[in-house]
Amino acid sequence: MSISTATPAKIDDTLELLWLRVRQRGDLPGFAKVVNAITRAMRGEEDRQFCMTRIVLSDPALTQRVLRLANSAMYSVFGRKINTVSKAVMVLGIESIGHLAMGLKLVEDLSAASAGSPGARDEMEKAVFAGHIGRQLAASAGHGNIEEAVVCSILHSLGRMMAVFYLPDLWLEVQTHMAQAISDEATATQAVLGLQLDELGRLTAQHWGLPDSLVGSIQDIPPESSNGLLDRSAWLAALSTMSSGCAQILCNDSPSASIALTQIAEGYAGMLGVEAPHILAAVKTAHHNAHKEAVFAHTSTLRKRTKTTDASDCTGKPVNAAMRLATGVIDLRGIATVASSTQMLAMALEIIYRSMGFSRAISFLCNADRTQYCAELCFGEDVHEKRARLKFSTAYQPDAFHVALAHDKIIFVENAKAPNFVNKLPQWWKETLPSARSFIILPLTAHHQPVGFIYADWDETLASHHIDSAEIQTLSALRTLVGLAIENTGKKQTSSSVSLQD
Numbered sequence: 001m002s003i004s005t006a007t008p009a010k011i012d013d014t015l016e017l018l019w020l021r022v023r024q025r026g027d028l029p030g031f032a033k034v035v036n037a038i039t040r041a042m043r044g045e046e047d048r049q050f051c052m053t054r055i056v057l058s059d060p061a062l063t064q065r066v067l068r069l070a071n072s073a074m075y076s077v078f079g080r081k082i083n084t085v086s087k088a089v090m091v092l093g094i095e096s097i098g099h100l101a102m103g104l105k106l107v108e109d110l111s112a113a114s115a116g117s118p119g120a121r122d123e124m125e126k127a128v129f130a131g132h133i134g135r136q137l138a139a140s141a142g143h144g145n146i147e148e149a150v151v152c153s154i155l156h157s158l159g160r161m162m163a164v165f166y167l168p169d170l171w172l173e174v175q176t177h178m179a180q181a182i183s184d185e186a187t188a189t190q191a192v193l194g195l196q197l198d199e200l201g202r203l204t205a206q207h208w209g210l211p212d213s214l215v216g217s218i219q220d221i222p223p224e225s226s227n228g229l230l231d232r233s234a235w236l237a238a239l240s241t242m243s244s245g246c247a248q249i250l251c252n253d254s255p256s257a258s259i260a261l262t263q264i265a266e267g268y269a270g271m272l273g274v275e276a277p278h279i280l281a282a283v284k285t286a287h288h289n290a291h292k293e294a295v296f297a298h299t300s301t302l303r304k305r306t307k308t309t310d311a312s313d314c315t316g317k318p319v320n321a322a323m324r325l326a327t328g329v330i331d332l333r334g335i336a337t338v339a340s341s342t343q344m345l346a347m348a349l350e351i352i353y354r355s356m357g358f359s360r361a362i363s364f365l366c367n368a369d370r371t372q373y374c375a376e377l378c379f380g381e382d383v384h385e386k387r388a389r390l391k392f393s394t395a396y397q398p399d400a401f402h403v404a405l406a407h408d409k410i411i412f413v414e415n416a417k418a419p420n421f422v423n424k425l426p427q428w429w430k431e432t433l434p435s436a437r438s439f440i441i442l443p444l445t446a447h448h449q450p451v452g453f454i455y456a457d458w459d460e461t462l463a464s465h466h467i468d469s470a471e472i473q474t475l476s477a478l479r480t481l482v483g484l485a486i487e488n489t490g491k492k493q494t495s496s497s498v499s500l501q502d
Helices: 008-025 029-043 048-057 060-070 073-078 085-092 094-113 118-141 146-155 158-166 168-181 185-193 197-208 212-217 232-252 257-272 276-292 300-313 321-335 341-355 383-389 400-407 427-432 469-501
Strands: 360-366 372-380 391-393 411-413 436-446 449-459
Touching: 008 158, 008 197, 029 048, 029 094, 048 060, 048 085, 048 094, 048 341, 048 372, 060 085, 060 094, 085 094, 085 321, 085 341, 094 118, 094 146, 118 146, 118 158, 118 232, 118 276, 146 212, 146 232, 158 168, 158 197, 168 185, 185 197, 197 212, 212 232, 232 257, 232 276, 257 276, 321 341, 321 469, 341 360, 341 372, 341 449, 341 469, 360 383, 372 383, 372 449, 383 427, 400 411, 400 436, 400 449, 436 469, 449 469
Parallel strands: none
Antiparallel strands: 360 372, 360 449, 372 391, 411 436, 436 449
């Protein structure tokens, strides 16, 4: 880890200027917000899978990229197409999806922010390339969480990217100092900024609230600085240092690149526990895949394609809603024997939310004493903050919700604002979801008794939409699968209680 030899005042001046520029040009607010939410979900103790799913779904572009990567050749070992974020979290794991989402979000936001800065864009491309190399090396080494290695490799250049993008005047001084004093970059950076680039990267990562494991990996580990294998944190730092070094060499397209890569591979082989020829093979594969794999790319063409792909996730009902629903039910049926009722409900909610392009989707379940229906899982803007107010008594009232539950029938209301329908809406709905134009209620039953329902709506800011009979049939099949999962959970709990008594 680099140790700063400059005065604290010099460092403070650099950081004060950096944070000022960050405020002026924007602190990548989308990235900071998503990273904080992802970190909370990874550290949480309850509903971690659903929290991670909800966070990814809150960003349509991120949703598409996560699903695209989950279906890439890297994950073909799982053998099945992954159509929902819920399934991606189940198959790949919370930590993997969390790190993957961080890496994708960082690339997306930094790329957008640096679009008008050729120097920053070049550094971004090198960082992305380092991520490719880090992924391939981590896979070769049998590293448990490959996505963590990818993010660490991208973040290793964070200090350099911050300096090039936010402090271009000081970065020019660094280049001038190197040319005039014939000094290396580390010496010039120390003289001008007062601290090394990896230290600047760590301070930025801490400012954004990134996990300690990622912050700790942003340090330069010289080759052959250890005689044996490293602990997890130091191993990630060494891998990231090497990946960034390889990316710099290959992107600079030097005639001596082959010799330089061999030297760096031999210098890190012992520390990483991977033989030098295997490191070189991994770098070669990463170099090849970087040109093929579009997941981490940030060209204008890809951004246009992503916007087109994501349109159905934010503008109402997609034209292929029926097909998406049917595919979702097939997926749901496929995991019914291995998923818990909570996982089934979460995946069903996501299928409805995304397939139909709803503004909100919420699951309501009876509480323990069966006196209230309370919101449990929810997708949609601002709905999570309203969850505590989304509850009502199970005692019958002549409104649309109680009618649907009492008769176990799906109810679709195309115009909730129609004068002859207003008196059929409960007060809790009017107070918490007043902007909804249309909504659907899917009752959930277990042992022929109502246990809850799925609610979804289209906001009045969207065009008016209808749900046809074929879609209703598919939605009916979906709610039946969820109801059976809840029934089976009850049977397992009863069986467990009997065994304990015996």
